[in-house]
Amino acid sequence: MSAAAAGDAPWLDDAAGRLVRPFTVSNGRTEPSVALDLMSQVMTTGRTPLGxxxxxxxxxxxxxxxxxxxxxxxxxxxxxVAVTKVLLADLLDCGALTTKPVAHDHHSTDRALLEAVLDGLRRQL
Structure with missing residues (x-):
């Protein structure tokens, strides 16, 4: 068994993938305490989480x-994403993160964002 990276051991294995089930990472929780969108931006506040x-x-x-x-x-x-939202909500609840929700304006499209997505897809192909 070879670890994917030294910092990931023993959580990841090249052949088997993640050795810990995602729901154990979130203690079985599937709903975050804070509403987060895929495009919501999060950033550290500088506060150290307690516990x-x-x-x-x-x-x-x-x-x-x-x-x-x-x-x-x-x-x-x-x-x-569901597990990630729970983890991020934990960090938001303890004040270690702050969030900026994305305003949903269905009438306008951010051309720069769409071009960045297209460029990323082209690099993957």
């Missing part, structure tokens, strides 16, 4: 030093 948080919480905090979307955090953590 024990799992390693994924620490990884999420590291990712959120600059504003980042919930979808990006989920992708970097390699966790389902």
């Amino acid at each position: 024990y948080l799992g390693p994924e919480h620490g990884q999420a905090l590291d990712l959120c030093r600059a504003p980042v979307t919930v979808a990006e955090v989920a992708a970097h953590l390699r966790l389902p």
Whole structure:
């Protein structure tokens, strides 16, 4: 069994993938205490969370030093979005993160965002 990266051991395995089920990361919770959208941006506040948080919480905090979307955090953590939302909500509840919800204006489209998505898709192909 070879670990994907030294920091990931023993949580990830190249052949088997994640060794801990995602729902155990969120203690079986599936609903976050805070409403988060995929495009909601989260960022650290500089406050240290009190009490024990799992390693994924620490990884999420590291990712959120600059504003980042919930979808990006989920992708970097390699966790389902529902689990990521629960982890981020834990960090929001203890004051370690702040969020900026995305305003949904269905009449306008951010061309720069669409071009960035298209560029990313092209790089993947």
